[in-house]
Every structure is written in structure tokens, then in C-alpha cells.
Amino acid sequence: MKIPRRAFLQLATSAAALASVPHVARGQGYPARPVRLVVGYAPGGPADVLARLLGQWLSERLGEQIIVENRPGAGTNIATEAVVHAPPDGYTLLFTSAANFINATLYEKLPFNFMRDIAPVASLSREPNVMVVHPSLPARTVAQFIAYAQDNPGKITMASGGIGASSHVSGELFKMLTSIDMVHVPYRGAGPALTALLGGQVQVYFSPMTTAIEHVREGKLRALAVTTVARSPVLPDIPAVREYVPDYEASQLYGIGAPRQTSSEIVLKLNADLNAFIADPAIKARLADLGHTRLGGSPADFEKLIAAETEKWGRVVKFSGARAD
DSSP: OOOOOHHHHHHHHHHHHHHHHHHTTTTTTOOOOOEEESSSSSSTHHHHHHHHHHHHHHHHHSSSSSEEEEOOOOOHHHHHHHHHHSSSSSSEEEOOHHHHHHHHHHOOSSSOOOOEEEEEEEEEEEEEEEEOOOTTTTHHHHSHHHHHHHSSOOOOOEEESSTOOOOHHHHHHHHHTTTTTTEEEOSSSSHHHHHHTTTTTSSEEEEEHHHHHHHHTTSSSEEEEEEEEOOTTTTTTSSSSGGTTTTTEEEEEEEEEEEETTTTHHHHHHHHHHHHHHHHHHHHHHHHHHHOEEOOHHHHHHHHHHHHHHHHHHHHHHTTOOOOO
């Protein structure tokens, strides 16, 4: 059937107008180009490993490349600020961590407000720290460690990966709940802190599990406890701190955020994709190998978690008196 010229021109005009509508507005077209996932840590660390695992999986699922962009510095604040000021179109995402919740109190002035300026998309997982001591320390349990610290106030040195790092506030929470005195020795990152512990320059370190586990298995360090609520399947014979210290829980919490004005359609689509990611059997096995506890849930669930973590770490930072340089 031959279409009249006037009708043909009307159809062509309508088609051209539809093609000019952004893919985001049409919903099902997102993503139509590569998406940046901004990570506030250097390549190779635990956060980067998880971000790249996610990026590869999402790239295959969405049919568009997820570009992991490492922007370390200022305790993840450089990365966060970059995402806060990015267009809210779903093409720039933030890999969030406990640092985002700690920094709200640690830094006196920030050019953004994390809870106000970042839209929660989904939580991914918790990674425990592990309380490790140098073998020369005469304590084989958390109870023995507390007793030793009480008998030797101010003589135990506690390493951390830097002021405000997860390893630092994990130790400060332990101090707060047990009323013991330890001397904080900050280092420039998890690697130097672990090296100092291995060399006996310090006595205890609330280390990320992934960096300490092989040293524990080789007997170079002694693990007293993991910092999550329950024991870790990676170290099933090691108790949780909570078994000795009620209400103790400290972990690296990972998730995904976006600029606050990102449309709810995009946020909900990404939320479904991220929940599918942590439910994938291969990903579940990989996260278990890394010692992670899977989370997930709705954006509202993540928002509540962010509020609770920010309040909790705010109390610990105030207790410690820590301030970012």
C-alpha cells in the first residue's frame, strides 16, 4: 500500500522527534553509552577488587561498558565530590564505603553533604576486619587481650591505615566499649600498617581481612576475632569480637550511590541489577571467598543503613577526638 506524501512526512517527523528524545527519558533505553563507576581508592585494594568484579558483571548484563575510574585521595572525598557534581543522568555512579559515613564527622568542613547529595542505589556487602596481633603479645583470646591491656594501660600500640580509616575506627570502637587504653599509630595505608605489625613495631591491628588472612594462615600473625556480628566462614574457628564485647560490630560497608537528582526509574533499574549481581551463584561464591556478607535490598533500605552507620561512626569519631589533617 502506498502511503500518501503528507502522511509519510508526518510519520517521518514523528520518528525523528522520538529519536531525539534522550534514552534516559524513554526508560528502557538506559544505558545507551558507557557508565563511569568512580572509586575513591587506588587500584588493587579490596574496594577496587569488588568494584571491578561488579563492573565486569554489569557490563555483560547491561550491554554497555562499566568503566571503573579510580580517584583516590582525601579519604575518598575527591571521588565523592566528583559524583556529587556529575550530571544526574545515571552515567556516573559512586562506589560507596564506610569512609563516606565516617568522613561526615571526621572532616570539619566538606564541600558536600553525603546524605543530602548522594542518592542511595543499593548496598552490596560487608567486609569484616580481623583483630590481629603480633605473636609476641601474650594474648590468645579477646578476653586475655582486654585483661592484658587493663594491666598495661597505654602500653599497647594499635596500627591503622590512617586517621579515620575503617581499621582506625574499628579499634576506637573497641576502646570505647571496653574502656581500655591503646596508643594509636596511623600509617599511610593498609600495607604499611600490616608491615609494621609483621615487624613487631606495633602490637595490634584491626586489619581488612583480605590483606591479613594469608599471614594468619601462615602463623605470622595471630587472629583474635573478626569484627562482624557473626563469625566469618573464611575463618570459622575465629570468634567474633561481639562474643566478648556486646554491641560491637565494625565492618567495611560497600554500596552504590548516584547524584541525588538521578531519576527514580534509573535508580530502581540499577537497584534491581545490583540485587541480581549479589544473587548470582558465581558472585555469591566469590564474595564468600573474600569473606564478605551479602546485603542488598531497596534504595530505602540502603538509606536507613547509611543513616545508622553515619550516626554510629559519628559517636566513635567524637569519642576518639580524631580530626582529618
